[in-house]
Amino acid sequence: MSALAAASRIEATPPDAGDALAVLRRAALDHAPAVLASSFGAEDMVLIDLIARNALPVGVFTLDTGRLPDETHALIDRVRATYRIDVDVHFPEAAALEPFVRANGVNAFYASPSLREQCCAIRKSQPLARALGGKCAWITGLRRAQATSRRDVAVEEFDAVHGLAKFNPLAEWSRDDVWAYLRAHRVPYNALHDRGYGSIGCAPCTRAIQPGEDERAGRWWWESADHKECGIHRRPVAWVRTRPDAASQPVEAGATEIAQ
Ligand code: SF4
Secondary structure: OOHHHHHOOOOOOOOOOHHHHHHHHHHHHHOOOEEEEOOOOHHHHHHHHHHHHOOOOEEEEEEOOOOOOHHHHHHHHHHHHHHOOOOEEEOOOHHHHHHHHHHHOOOHHHOOHHHHHHHHHHHHHHHHHHHHOOOOEEEOOOOHHHOHHHOOOOOEEEEOOOOEEEEOOOOOOOHHHHHHHHHHOOOOOOHHHHHOOOOOOOHHHEOOOOOOOOOOOOEOOOOOOOOOOOOOOOOOEEEEEOOOOOOOEEOOOOOOOOOO
């Protein structure tokens, strides 16, 4: 059994989701319209479950890069059927993607970090900017424990790149917290987690992890370990709230910028 599969079978006490729910309510009610950016990973499924159970006015969207695994597409349809919610799917612009593929090939991301970043920009960052247009807040499933590049993730911050509030309700949760919640509430999840995948993105850029490896070690495994981001969570931020009950603190521009 894989490490992830073992984690997904724990019978631990589910965490008190009260703080996370309070953050979701604040985003939904004080920063409407708010949206959840979901890649349908384990954390996103916790947030979808909380949003749906509590009928919060939060839209759900995903970025279909054109290279997602079949298992993620299957989960999107399962979420629609289970929760009876809409999922807005945003695709890359053909006018940007087609010339890139023509010039560099379909799997250009393996050739260099620069081409990988260009691919992520076209398939993820640009559609994300479109998805966030006209919104006042976005919500993500980022957690500090996922990777060194995420150790400074705040519960709430102002995303100066996109010009709106950003909420990370699970910033303080552990992987065990996430899986205990999913088990306790019988929440559907991506079948790839049971095959050892810790973090799931595009099929050609994601693989299963080994016991003891960082949760995001399977993402862009051919690149350096501290470079496991695609650019959609690029900072700087203007201010942060590090805990749900803490006061917001100003941040010097660029001081908390993380690797893309
Ligand atoms: S994860 Fe890979 S395939 Fe997906 S957008 Fe980034 S480089 Fe392209």
